[in-house]
Amino acid sequence: MDDNQYLTTYEAALAVVATGMKKSRLKPDTLLINAIVGAILFSTGGMLNLVVHSMFPEITNNNPGLLRFLSGSFYPIGLLYVVVMGAELFNANVLFFTVALCRQGVSILDLLINWFITWWFNLVGNIFVGYIITHYSKSASSEAFVAGSHELLDSKMEFSFVQNMIKGIGGNFFVSLAIYLQIMAKPLHVKFIMLYLPIFTFISLDFTHCVADMYIVIIGKINHSSASWGEICWKLLLPGTIGNIIGGAFFGIVICWYMHIYVVERDKKELNLPQYEFRDQQPELNQDSRVVRQKDPVFHDDVEVENGTEKKPSITNSGGSTETESVESQSNLTPRPYLESHPSATSRLSRRRTSLASIRSPKNVFPVYGMDEPLTRERTIAGDHAHEDEVPDEVDDEDDENANEARSIGSQLLRIFTTRSRKDATEC
Known part of the structure; x- marks a missing residue:
């Protein structure tokens, strides 16, 4: 195995911190465009999910478990596009900014600005895909697609505020795990595997992801779903967002920062562990930047x-x-x-x-x-x-x-x- 192709958990955790710092320094216009593009790319999974629910009514009625597995196989495609293109996704930024804040690489103000902008402009990107790409192209205007969009949105609205919030905690825990695992691998095919496993898990378990739900909400309202906007915001988007923040922050603080940064550096100091690294291995940031590594005593x-x-x-x-x-x-x-x-x-x-x-x-x-x-x-x-x-x-x-x-x-x-x-x- 080539060591250059894979990072340790400590190196990946440093890359998470540095990625959060890089994102906090994006110019406003770059941040806005990246957030819109991130939603456009990620909506690929939502569109494929809609196709499965609409075009295979036999599976929906006779084998709902298989339907969940199929849906879970499509959403990793959209997340792979986001990661490779270095676009902005609210759920991933919960991880980046939480760990960077623990490391004192960003401020609370940086965190709030990024989360606010990426959430709203992820919504703008989903509105663009829903209305311009899907609706005006008439690709989702058939009776089967209308019925499928209603079914998807109604299935989300069956749960209460607390239930959707808890599902959101589980959802973004797995999304953060996917983002963290793919940072450890540089080959694109390995990145996809690392993304696929956690995303497949949380979609199959029917957990909540607020940006993924945005497309379902938009296309459902375009097709005149009976759910009102107030009910959608209160029972789905708001609790899903709160749950996603809790789940992503828990993963970032406990696993990424405490276990893989704080504990490693504390034990390294207390045990006086030597450094045997031969070269300057710089962990990969979100595809397009580099991070400073601590220099060896003799480099x-x-x-x-x-x-x-x-x-x-x-x-x-x-x-x-x-x-x-x-x-x-x-x-x-x-x-x-x-x-x-x-x-x-x-x-x-x-x-x-x-x-x-x-x-x-x-x-x-x-x-x-x-x-x-x-x-x-x-x-x-x-x-x-x-x-x-x-x-x-x-x-x-x-x-x-x-x-x-x-x-x-x-x-x-x-x-x-x-x-x-x-x-x-x-x-x-």
């Missing part, structure tokens, strides 16, 4: 090996001078099985990489290993200061023009209001 790609002596590369300090350190190789140092079993690695290690120490990560881009030290908030995703009593002060962007921190929407709003209040106070 093998950054050293020259000369006659058994490790020579660290020259580092240019602020005064323009250079410093070089040499460390004698001793038998009591951390073992390096890779070097012992691959003598040719010595020659490869002697080819030093170009130093980028004077370059800071550009604005709105996550720090990449090899660049200047990331700012304090970005360093938290790599665990550099997770257990330190004293954390360095934040770099003041107003005093340092080179400190281009990728600011979140919430921090931008706070800065705007703070600046205005200061100006008003000065004028007074």
Whole structure:
């Protein structure tokens, strides 16, 4: 098995945190479009589910268990599209922002802004698919599709507020599990398997997913369902959303953050576990970004090996001078099985990489290993200061023009209001 193709649970948890940080820094127009596109892609599962309920009445009447299994097989297709395209889905963002908040990578304001925008614009995307794609194309205007849409919506409305909320807890627990598992695998076919299993489970168990229910609600109302909007909002959408938040937050806090980040780093510190990593493995973010990893005490790609002596590369300090350190190789140092079993690695290690120490990560881009030290908030995703009593002060962007921190929407709003209040106070 190629280690490059799979991540550990700790690496995947760091990627969840960094993905939440990345999403909090999306520009408003990008966030809106991504949320609409996410709903359009995810509605694929809803449309296929409607086809099954409409075109196979014999299964509906004679074998409802098989019907659930078929429905559960279709929804993972839409979620795969969302994941691969890096679109915004409210239910997945519950996981990302909950874990990022626990890691202090985002603020509560960032979380509320993202959840509010993605929920409403996921609804806009479903309205677009329901009215423009499905209704005006007449693809769901036959009597069978009308009956199927009524049946789907009525089946959701049979449950009370509390029942749908509990079903929502189970629904987003499994959705969060699917998102988390697929992060661990880079091959697309393995991602699909990791998505398929949890989604198949919760759909077959008839749990609730608020974004999936949006398409069912829209197409049911287009076909003149007897359920009123007030009843739909109170008995389905609102309890489903609350349950999804509880279920996703529980998974994110207990499993992703506590078990796979906090406990791992606590035990690593208490047991003084060594690091044997040979290369800089950067966990994959939501398809298009990278996350900073904590640097090894001796990072093998950054050293020259000369006659058994490790020579660290020259580092240019602020005064323009250079410093070089040499460390004698001793038998009591951390073992390096890779070097012992691959003598040719010595020659490869002697080819030093170009130093980028004077370059800071550009604005709105996550720090990449090899660049200047990331700012304090970005360093938290790599665990550099997770257990330190004293954390360095934040770099003041107003005093340092080179400190281009990728600011979140919430921090931008706070800065705007703070600046205005200061100006008003000065004028007074």
